[in-house]
Amino acid sequence: MSVNLTKNAVNPFETLSASVETASTRRLSYSASLIAKANDLAQKVIMGGTQHPELAQKVITDANTGDLLQLISETIGVETVKAEASVLDGCSDDELAKLLESRRSDRSKAKKKGPASSMVVCKTYISAFIAELLVRQKLGKDYQSGSSRVVEYDPNELAKDQEKLVRKIKSLQSKQCRLKKLADVDEQAQAEYQQVQEEIARLNELRVGKPRVAATKVVIKANELTALRETLASIDPATLPEDEQQKFLNLMSKLG
Known part of the structure; x- marks a missing residue:
């Protein structure tokens, strides 16, 4: 649907319908507190749409994260996001990684539905992105820096311990499966998915005694x-x- 701007600086977010969706019951550790904080910040961003109607309109119609990042900067400020990341104090890197993928998944789903479809979808889109920024702040991974780093180890050291090598490959394969669901709708996930694929192939080359395809001979009488x-x-x-x-x-x- 299209949302028209007026000369009286009407907040574009206020014109969205208020349809209701059923929330997911699946929750990770720290998920509830993260979502609550992100929802609170998203509401402030939405309220700030009155001061930045053209930018808010672009967020609604284009669903571009660059525009959303700018709107967040203009309304609540990047420093606020950095400070509020304390809601994740005590969360392990493994949990943070899962939270990051979960929030990216929610953002991608909302983007696919279209923020302009309803206020609920729009707020989910904004909130999920803010939650992603909070997690990234805690992980020390800036959103604009691109996909997450895959190589966090020395491959040569892994090659010396084949059990650890196999476990790492299986871990990357699990990550590959999760990213595959996002790759079609999220550019960062697509880039990371390809990176993980390449790393799995590289690590497989370090395996000792890896299965090889045996030559087959056909005997004809x-x-x-x-x-x-x-x-x-x-x-x-x-x-x-x-x-x-x-x-x-x-x-x-x-x-x-």
Whole structure:
């Protein structure tokens, strides 16, 4: 739906419908406090839309995170986001990584539905992104720096301990599965998904005794070979497509 701006600085967010959606019941550790804080900050950003109607309009219609980041900076300020990241004090890096992927997933889903579809979807989109910024602040990973770092270890050291190497590969494969769901709708997730794929391939090369495809030999008995020759001899190569004729002649020459 389109949202029209007026000369009286009407807040574009106020014109969105107020449809209600059922919230997900799945929760990670720190998820409730993170979402509550992000929702509170998202509400302040939305209220600030009156002072920045054109930018707010772009957030609603284009769903571009660059515009949203600018609106957050203009309304609540980046320093506020940094300070409020304390809500995640005590959260482990592993939990933070899961929270990051969960919030990115929510943001991507909201973006796919379209922030302009309703206030609920729009607020979810903004809140999920703010939550992502809070997590990234705690992890020390700036949003604009691109996808998360994958290589956090020395591959050569892993190669010396094959059990750790296999565990790392399995961990990356699990991450790959999670990112695959986001890759179609999130550019950062797509870049990270490709990076993880490349790292899995690289680590697999370090595995000792990795399975190899065995060569297979087909044994044809003499009587079967004779029958095969007779069958092929009954075929006129001229009746075959041009690109298949040479293949047929090569096969006949090998059979003798």
